[in-house]
Amino acid sequence: MNLRAGLLTVLAGALALAALPWLLSDFLLALALSCIMYAGLAVSWAMFCGATNYLSLATAAFFGLGAYVTAWGAGALPYGLSVLAGGLVAAGFAALVGAAVLHLRGAYFAVITFGLGELVRHSITYYEKAFEGTVGRIIAEAPESTTVYWAVLLVSAAAVATALVVREHRLGLALRGIGSDEERAQTLGVNARRAKIAAFALSAFFAGALGAAMAVRWTYIDPPTVFNPFIGFQTVLIAMVGGAQTILGPIVSAVAFSLLTEFLRLQFPYLFLVILGLLLILLVLYLPGGIASLFVRWRWGRRGA
C-alpha cells in the first residue's frame, strides 16, 4: 500500500464514520466515540513508542493536560480552538519533558514518564485547591454531542494520516533506526535527540487534542477523572496487543477492546477485568507480535523491516 492509497483510505473511512450520527442511537454513538478515541490514542502512541521501542506511560498526562486546557478556557475559547490549544500545550509540554528525559531508556523511561504524569496531576490538584479554591471544574456550555463526535473523529483521523506520513518520511526511518539500534543510527548521521523530541511532541499533540475534545463530555472535570492512569495503561495495552509497529493493528484492537469493555464491564465488573487480565497474559505469551501479526502473515509481507 503506498502513501497516496493509504491517505485516501483514511479519508474515505473518516467520511463514512462522519455519517454515523445520523444512523446510530445515542448509546451506539457513544460506543463509536470511545472506539475512535482509543484508536486515535493508540495510533498516536504507537507512532513514537512502537517505532522507537521507548515505552512511554505519559499518555494520561497529555490527555489530562488537554482536558484542562478546555476546562480553563471554557467560555473564553471556542470549542475548536480549545481542541487545538489542548494539543499544542500537550506537545509543548512533551517537547520540554522530552528534552530532559529522552536520554533514559527502558524501565527508567517508563517509570519517569509515569511519574511525570502523576506529578502533573497532583500539581494541578494542589494548584486548584490552594489558589482557585476548587476541586474540580464544571463545564457549563458543552457543545452538541455530535460536534464532539466529529471533533474526536477529525483528530483521530488526523493522527492516523500523520502516522502514515511519518512512516514514509525521513523522521519515520530515523525513528525505526533508533528503535533497532540507537547508537548505530547516530553513527549513520541521525540526529537521534531531535528526532525523538519531535516525534514525542507530535504524538503528544494528538493525545492532548483528544483530551481537550473529550473534556466537554464529562461536564464535571477533576484531576482523578482526566488524568486517570487507566486511560494511559489502556492505550499502551491496546497498541501493544494490536501490534505497536503497525498502524492497522492498534485500530483493530482499539475497536475490539472498547466493545469488550463496554458490553462486559457493566454486567460483570470484576469478572470482566479478571478475564481481561487473563486474556492479556495469554496474548502476550502466545501472540507476542500482536493482532497485527495475524493478518500480516497472510496479507502482505513486512515492509522494509
Next chain:
Amino acid sequence: MSLWFELAASGLITGGIYAVVAIGLNLQYGLMRILNISHGEFLMLGAYLAWLGYSVLGVNPLVFLPVVALVMFVVGVAVYRLCFFRIVSTAPAVEVIEARSLLVGFGLLYLVQNAAYLTWGADLRGYSFLGDPVEIAGARFTANRLVVFAFAVGASLLLLAVLRFTLIGKAVRAMMQSPTGAQLVGIDTRFLHPVVFGAGLALAGVAGALLSMVYEISPAMGEPYTVTALIVIVLGGLGSALGSLLGGFLLGVVETFGMHFTSPSLKMVLSYGVLIAVLLARPKGLFAR
C-alpha cells in the same frame, strides 16, 4: 527536639515497609529484567492471608508470618513458571523482555486484584493487634508500628546477608553483574530465576502481612505500594538491594518531613519530585558509583 525525633522515627517506620516492598521488586528486575507491575497485588494477597489467619484461625500474625512467606514463595514460583518463563526464554532481546513482562504484569494486576474483589468484596477489613501506645524518648508510637519496623528492617538485613554471604546469594549477585558470565561458571539460571522471583513475592507478602497489623486492608491497597517501590528502586539504583533499603528510608523520611512542613496533599508531588530530581541528576540511582 522531640518533634524532630518523632517525625524522623515515623519516616523510618514507613521507609522500612517501602524498603521490603522495593527490595523484592528490585531483585526480580535486576536478575531477570522483569518489571513486575503487579507486585503490590501480591502484597495485598499477603495482607489478606494474615487477616484470614488472624480472624478465621485465630493465629498471631507474627507467628503466621513464615506461613505467609512460604505460601507467597510457592505462588511466586508458580507465577514465574506459568507466565514469565516463556517470556524470558523466547524473547530475542532484553528490551523485549522488559516490554512483554510489563504487559503480563498489567494482566496479573487486573487478574489478582479483581479476583480479590470477587472473593472478599470492596470493604475495608482490619483487626487490632498490639494497638497500645509505647513511649520512647518522649515520642509515642503504637506498639504494632514498632514491631512492623523491627520486622521490616530485620527481613531486609536478613536478605542482604543472604545475598552477601551465602553461595546462592553470590550466584544471584553474579547473575546481576553478568548473566552470560554467570552461566559460564556453572550457575543454573533455570533454578535461580524461579527462586528469586518467589523470594520477591515472599517479601511482598511479608510486607503486606506487616501492613495489615497497622492499617485496614482492601483489594486496591497494593497499587500505591507498587508505585512507591518503583520510585524507591530508581532512587537506590536498579539491581541494588542495599540501594533499595537506603532509598526506602530516604523516601519515607522525605515524605514524612515534607508532609509535616507543607501539606499532606503534597505527598505524591514530593515523592515524584524527589524521583524526577534524582533521575535527572543521577540517572543511575543515588548510590551508584
